[in-house]
Amino acid sequence: MDSRIQQLERKQKLYLMLREQHDAEVKELMHYMSVLTNVENNLVRSYIHTLLTDGLRHVEYIARIMADIEGATGSYHFTKKGIAESIEDEKNSRDILLKCAELASEDIETAAILKSISVDEEHHIKILEHLSELVEASK
Numbered sequence: 108m109d110s111r112i113q114q115l116e117r118k119q120k121l122y123l124m125l126r127e128q129h130d131a132e133v134k135e136l137m138h139y140m141s142v143l144t145n146v147e148n149n150l151v152r153s154y155i156h157t158l159l160t161d162g163l164r165h166v167e168y169i170a171r172i173m174a175d176i177e178g179a180t181g182s183y184h185f186t187k188k189g190i191a192e193s194i195e196d197e198k199n200s201r202d203i204l205l206k207c208a209e210l211a212s213e214d215i216e217t218a219a220i221l222k223s224i225s226v227d228e229e230h231h232i233k234i235l236e237h238l239s240e241l242v243e244a245s246k
């Protein structure tokens with residue numbers, strides 16, 4: 108059986124490798140997102156969507172294993188402060204998108220898409236506000 112020190116070393120090595128893999132997955136996600144814009148073909152789009160949803164799931168799993176190794180102090184936990192920051196970000200996005208929609212008002216379709224994203228952001232704000240209440244209640 109491994110000594111305690113060997114166990115710790117293994118865990119540390121595992122953590123570092125997972126972090127590298129985590130960053131690699133995030134990088135892949137960014138790349139797939141950026142190529143999505145230029146893809147017209149439906150099959151290719153659907154493949155890229157699969158790569159994106161799988162990648163997102165992988166990032167989630169890996170982050171969870173990392174948080175377990177880090178222990179309760181892991182940075183992946185929802186905090187009221189973190190949620191408050193996300194709410195601010197979502198509000199900023201909503202406002203910027205509304206401004207963009209206004210600037211694009213001559214192009215009705217573009218303006219409509221931008222407005223619909225801003226409505227989604229509004230919904231994200233509501234979800235985050237509810238999450239914040241849940242975090243508060245679970246204390």
Ligand SMILES: [Fe+2]
Nearest residue numbers: 197227228231
């Ligand atoms: Fe959002």
